[in-house]
Amino acid sequence: MTQTPGGDPPAEDNGGLPARLGEERLSASVVRTGMFGTQTTGDTSGYGLLQVRKPPPLSSEPPYGGYFDAVARALGSALQAAGIGFSDAIERVVVDRGEITFHVRREKLVQVADKLLHDPALRFEICTGVSGVHYPDDADRELHAVYHLLSITHNRRIRLEVSAPDADPHIPSLTGVYPANNWHERETWDFFGIVFDGHPALTRIEMPDDWLGHPQRKDYPLGGIPVEYRGTKVPPPDERRSYE
Amino acid sequence: MTTRVTPGATDADEEAAEGRVYNVAGQDWDQVVAAGDTDRAENEQIVVNMGPQHPSTHGVLRLILTLEGETVAEARASIGYLHTGIEKNMEYRTWTQGTTFITRADYLMPLFNEAVFCLSVERLLGIEDRIPERAQIIRVLMLELNRISSHLGGIGPFGLELGATTIFLQGVRLRENVLDLFELITGLRMNHAFIRPGGVAQDLPPGGLEKIRDFLRQAPRWVHDLRTLIDANPVFIARTKGIAYLDLEGCMALSVTGPMLRATGLPWDLRKSQPYLGYETYEFDVPTTDTCDAYGRYWVRINEIEQSLRIVGQCVDRLSERTAANDPVMIADAKIGWPARLSLGPDGMGPSPEHIAHIMGQSMEALIHHFKLVTEGFRVPAGQAYVPIESAKGELGCHVVSDGGTRPYRAHLRDPSFHHMQAVAIMCEGGMLADVIPAIASIDPVIGGVDR
Numbered sequence: 115m116t117q118t119p120g121g122d123p124p125a126e127d128n129g130g131l132p133a134r135l136g137e138e139r140l141s142a143s144v145v146r147t148g149m150f151g152t153q154t155t156g157d158t159s160g161y162g163l164l165q166v167r168k169p170p171p172l173s174s175e176p177p178y179g180g181y182f183d184a185v186a187r188a189l190g191s192a193l194q195a196a197g198i199g200f201s202d203a204i205e206r207v208v209v210d211r212g213e214i215t216f217h218v219r220r221e222k223l224v225q226v227a228d229k230l231l232h233d234p235a236l237r238f239e240i241c242t243g244v245s246g247v248h249y250p251d252d253a254d255r256e257l258h259a260v261y262h263l264l265s266i267t268h269n270r271r272i273r274l275e276v277s278a279p280d281a282d283p284h285i286p287s288l289t290g291v292y293p294a295n296n297w298h299e300r301e302t303w304d305f306f307g308i309v310f311d312g313h314p315a316l317t318r319i320e321m322p323d324d325w326l327g328h329p330q331r332k333d334y335p336l337g338g339i340p341v342e343y344r345g346t347k348v349p350p351p352d353e354r355r356s357y358e
Numbered sequence: 359m360t361t362r363v364t365p366g367a368t369d370a371d372e373e374a375a376e377g378r379v380y381n382v383a384g385q386d387w388d389q390v391v392a393a394g395d396t397d398r399a400e401n402e403q404i405v406v407n408m409g410p411q412h413p414s415t416h417g418v419l420r421l422i423l424t425l426e427g428e429t430v431a432e433a434r435a436s437i438g439y440l441h442t443g444i445e446k447n448m449e450y451r452t453w454t455q456g457t458t459f460i461t462r463a464d465y466l467m468p469l470f471n472e473a474v475f476c477l478s479v480e481r482l483l484g485i486e487d488r489i490p491e492r493a494q495i496i497r498v499l500m501l502e503l504n505r506i507s508s509h510l511g512g513i514g515p516f517g518l519e520l521g522a523t524t525i526f527l528q529g530v531r532l533r534e535n536v537l538d539l540f541e542l543i544t545g546l547r548m549n550h551a552f553i554r555p556g557g558v559a560q561d562l563p564p565g566g567l568e569k570i571r572d573f574l575r576q577a578p579r580w581v582h583d584l585r586t587l588i589d590a591n592p593v594f595i596a597r598t599k600g601i602a603y604l605d606l607e608g609c610m611a612l613s614v615t616g617p618m619l620r621a622t623g624l625p626w627d628l629r630k631s632q633p634y635l636g637y638e639t640y641e642f643d644v645p646t647t648d649t650c651d652a653y654g655r656y657w658v659r660i661n662e663i664e665q666s667l668r669i670v671g672q673c674v675d676r677l678s679e680r681t682a683a684n685d686p687v688m689i690a691d692a693k694i695g696w697p698a699r700l701s702l703g704p705d706g707m708g709p710s711p712e713h714i715a716h717i718m719g720q721s722m723e724a725l726i727h728h729f730k731l732v733t734e735g736f737r738v739p740a741g742q743a744y745v746p747i748e749s750a751k752g753e754l755g756c757h758v759v760s761d762g763g764t765r766p767y768r769a770h771l772r773d774p775s776f777h778h779m780q781a782v783a784i785m786c787e788g789g790m791l792a793d794v795i796p797a798i799a800s801i802d803p804v805i806g807g808v809d810r
Contacts, residue, residue: 169740210741211481240613242746243777245757245770260757262744262772266624269631273744294612297780305445320441320809330446330768351450356765 142167145251168251174209181270182214188235189216189226198225215273220285223276224312227291230263230272238263238272241288243298246306248331256280257308261288261295278308287313305330403431408794410439416515416798417805421782425791433786433794435779440809448769452735453479454696456766458551460756463771464807465548466511469504470749471771471807472553473497477634478756479555481743485689492680493557493687494635499570499673500543500552501635501747502666506577507536508750509659512802516656517588519795520597525587532580535573542569545702557688560700562677570674577667585660598653602785602797605650612781616752616774617662618801620646621654628748640669652800659802662750692727694736735764744772751775751802773807 146166177183186207190200203222208215218226230238240263247258255277263272278285287310288295299310300319307328310316318325327334338350380390409420418439424432444463448456460475461468480486514529537547543562544550552559588594604614606622619626627644629637645661647654688695701710717725740762746755752774759768778801785797 172741211484211743213743215742239610240615240753242613242753242755242772245768245772247742247759247768260742262746262755262757264746264753266626271632271744271746292613294614294777294780297776301776318438320438322438329443336446336450351447 139167142170143251144168171206172208172210173206176207178207178209178214181268182209182272185214185236185270185272186216188233189229192229192233192236193226196225196229198222213271213273215275217275217277220276220278223274224286224288224291226274227261227288230274231291236265237267238265238270240264240266241292241295244288244295244302246302246308246330248306248333250280250332252277254279254281257283257285257306259285259302259308283307284309284311286311287316289313304328307331406791410436416803419779419798419803419805419808421794421798423786423791423794428791430786430789430791430794433783435782437776437779437805437808440805442810444810445769445771448766450765452764453555453738453766454735456769457554458549460769460771461549461551462806463810464749464751464754464773464775464804466804467504467508467750467754467807468548468550469500469553470508470747470754472551473501473635474745474747474749474754474756474771475758475769476553476555477745477747478743478758479738481745482738482741482758482760483555483694484739485556485691485694488689488691489557490686490689491636492561492677492685493689495673495676495680496558496562496687497553498635498637498640499670499677500540500558502669502673503536503539505666505750506663506670507533507540509663509802510536511804512750512799513584513588513656513659516796516799516802517594519799520594522587522591522594525584525594528580528584528587532577532584535577535580539570539573542566554688554696556691556694556696557686559696560702561685561687563702567674567678570670574667574671574674578664581660581663581667588656588660595653597793598651598656598796598800599649600651600653601789601793602652602800603650604781604785608781608784612784614752614778614781616749616778617655617658618752618778618781620644620658621648622650623648628746628753632746634745634747640672642666642669652796655800655802693731696731737762737764738766746772749774751804751807752778771807771810773810775801775803775805775807776810779803779808 144165145168148162148164176186178186189204193200193203203219203226205217205219208217216226227241230236242262242264245260245262247260249256249258257278257280259276259278261274261276263274265271276285285308287299289299289310290312296314297319299313300316302308303310303313303316304318304321305328317323321329336350336352338352340347340349342348382390404425406423406425407420408423410418412419420436420439422434422436423430442462444459448459451459456475456479457472460471463471477486480489510529510533514526514533517523517525517529540550541547543566544552544559604612604618604622606619606624608614609619609622609624615626623646625644625646628634629642630644642665645658645665647657649657700708717728738760740760742757742759744755744757746753748754753772754774755772757768757770757772758766761767781801782798786794789797
């Protein structure tokens with residue numbers, strides 16, 4: 115049903131060594147250097163040259179286990195009936211910590227959601243809204259919209275994840291399929307600047323109408339002022355030492 | 359349309375308005391009438407701005423009502439007046455400190471907020487199976503007590519908004535007893551930060567179980583008193599039966615959950631259908647009714663209070679059976695469990711004197727670990743998790759994302775009040791102005807949760 119990325123043949127038996135080669139790992143971008151949050155000579159631990167590279171994106175292959183396979187199969191055949199290939203609509207599937215995530219291409223989001231709601235074998239009646247996540251380092255996929263769906267008929271849960279680049283922050287609105295996503299999409303627009311195309315009235319919902327910027331993006335500062343306490347200044351939380 | 363402004367309206371009103379503006383500030387009705395509007399059109403609509411400071415909007419909710427006479431033609435809810443940036447703030451604190459923020463979202467059900475956040479973090483950490491059983495029982499106990507206090511915080515003001523002070527006082531009296539238990543157990547009446555990733559902050563205090571038993575002995579009578587005041591009250595029935603109708607189809611279309619859904623006859627309760635915290639081992643019923651109206655939602659809530667009392671009783675029985683000397687309430691993993699054994703002093707919750715003596719006087723390693731864990735926190739493996747629980751108001755979920763660091767990369771609270779406020783329009787439009795009040799009250803929204 116799904117194709118492995120790049121269509122590689124199954125890995126040969128390599129004597130129990132890690133499947134990913136060192137060069138591949140080294141070509142990934144560096145996400146963190148050093149430890150303990152110090153950037154100056156303060157770190158004498160020897161960990162100052164440590165480079166932590168970005169892990170490869172997770173991707174799971176079937177069988178996914180539990181009811182996940184039934185959902186993927188039913189979704190695949192429902193999409194097939196509408197003339198959409200599974201991999202045309204779903205970039206990849208991730209099963210992690212007992213939850214399944216379908217990474218949906220944004221062009222096909224509405225069709226996928228429509229099938230998920232209306233197909234008798236799927237019947238995800240409840241969409242619990244959308245949660246935005248901003249990954250500034252994830253080039254061309256900076257903005258993510260995450261939907262959690264619940265099927266009361268089959269007692270199942272799945273997650274849909276859609277991404278859009280910062281340069282073109284458009285994701286189709288699901289209000290036509292799940293009307294109650296209305297406020298959630300307004301909230302995600304308000305906080306992350308994701309434009310939900312087709313939303314009936316995409317206006318700010320939590321921040322004042324004339325607010326500038328989208329506060330929950332990572333490039334938006336937390337703000338705050340230093341507080342004096344017993345003769346010393348305590349800086350605002352985003353300026354305190356971080357151990358990331 | 360001409361613009362004519364009545365006495366009391368400002369220049370700004372005059373510029374902004376289309377049509378007449380009546381700026382009524384109170385005790386000036388005679389002036390408005392005297393200003394005269396004899397040329398009023400037949401079906402003229404009046405736009406009334408209700409809130410954000412209005413006693414029956416459950417906090418700072420603002421409603422923009424378009425009226426035709428006394429009929430509501432359009433009801434729009436406007437929120438955001440209590441937005442405090444809890445989610446953004448959590449990204450700058452450790453995972454443990456997250457509970458102290460998220461507990462403040464829906465302040466009538468703080469323990470649900472803490473629980474849903476901690477369950478999500480525990481799933482990210484992969485320690486869901488390692489939480490001590492005693493901690494799980496105490497969590498269930500606290501959640502069910504919180505369900506009672508939250509429902510009473512919905513039912514009491516419901517009565518007040520319909521003009522019944524006695525219902526309010528009876529509801530608050532019972533709620534006050536639950537809050538006394540919270541104060542005894544956690545040190546605080548609200549904003550507890552009691553449920554932590556890995557367990558709960560501390561065990562029940564000495565004599566705590568006895569106090570809960572006392573409460574359980576008296577509570578059924580108080581609930582009965584409340585029911586005799588409300589259940590067959592002709593005024594209450596007239597104001598709520600058939601009001602704010604939302605049937606199963608409407609609930610499904612709007613993804614409505616909780617007591618509103620159960621008042622349409624669907625027994626959907628996550629404690630039964632997708633159990634967490636060992637709810638499958640407790641005996642309780644899921645009350646449902648099929649009236650689909652404000653009265654049905656009240657009926658479901660008051661019955662859920664009785665069911666919650668049953669669960670609390672079972673928790674107390676289980677806790678009193680556990681007599682082992684060492685029965686932890688926090689995960690054994692020293693990297694995750696909060697290092698300080700918190701204890702309850704006369705001035706609230708704080709580090710226990712023995713722990714302070716140990717780290718300051720006996721063990722330098724313990725001091726180092728304490729310092730690292732308190733200032734830096736623990737790391738959570740990268741990934742995302744969404745754990746839903748059945749809160750007092752419906753499905754409460756927490757979507758947490760970790761990048762492998764010591765702070766949440768993103769924490770999003772899916773609050774049922776936020777979601778259900780969208781149903782205001784469908785429940786109010788076409789009804790009478792007076793029915794807007796029971797419609798809102800039957801949702802039981804808390805703006806702290808709506809705006810976060």
